[in-house]
């Protein structure tokens with residue numbers, strides 16, 4: 001069985017605070033529950049991560065940045081929820097940052113499991129707007145670079161590649177990777193969206209607003225194999241943002257729910273055909289349907305890859 005990582009504390013519930021941002025912070029639980037309801041997993045099948053420590057975070061973040069997170073005003077800006085500046089730092093650490101540190105642990109665990117089993121999915125993480133010394137767009141900690149660096153430092157990953165198909169540019173991940181020659185990012189994003197300043201990347205694919213599903217899938221089909229065959233990474237971290245869905249309020253792509261699920265399956269299949277381990281993280285998705293779209297994508301992947309087969313017949 002493909003390892004699926006989840007912890008009930010992924011879900012951010014801070015006295016209604018979570019409803020002030022379009023992000024559905026309970027979507028992790030909804031996906032977990034739906035995987036059980038659909039008969040894909042039982043309650044005890046999910047792996048539980050441990051939260052990352054400050055020492056872990058210092059592999060990627062500056063001490064100055066981590067210290068700044070004790071100021072509610074700094075967090076209010078990163079989380080895009082102004083009322084946060086009025087809340088005590090201890091409460092924010094407990095109810096907002098704690099769940100995020102747990103999800104960072106989930107991304108590291110997903111990468112470890114991927115190296116062992118070929119494929120693993122973290123039902124959280126993907127905070128791709130966080131860099132070493134700054135955060136933004138609801139992203140505080142750079143979980144993807146942290147996971148890559150952890151395994152690189154252990155000598156288990158020589159070359160890491162991120163495939164970021166969230167609708168927004170992964171500017172945080174890209175910023176960290178600029179000083180790491182062993183890490184590469186392939187990033188298909190909507191040109192006119194947040195962030196205004198785009199970071200330089202190895203494989204940037206900026207596309208115009210309104211791109212439809214067939215065109216989008218064709219770009220993935222054409223460009224991703226070339227990038228993978230050029231870089232030949234030992235680990236692929238797939239940032240599977242669902243905000244490319246046509247109903248997403250924060251982006252302008254026009255993919256149907258089925259096309260988003262098809263995208264997820266194609267990415268994983270293209271990588272597994274090359275024997276590249278894949279760790280998938282969820283990242284953005286702001287419609288009320290986001291949890292269902294992620295679940296459909298994961299269902300397609302589990303249906304094809306569960307059962308000990310590294311490549312199933314297509």
Ligand SMILES: [Zn+2]
Pocket residue numbers: 166167168241243284285
């Ligand atoms: Zn996004």
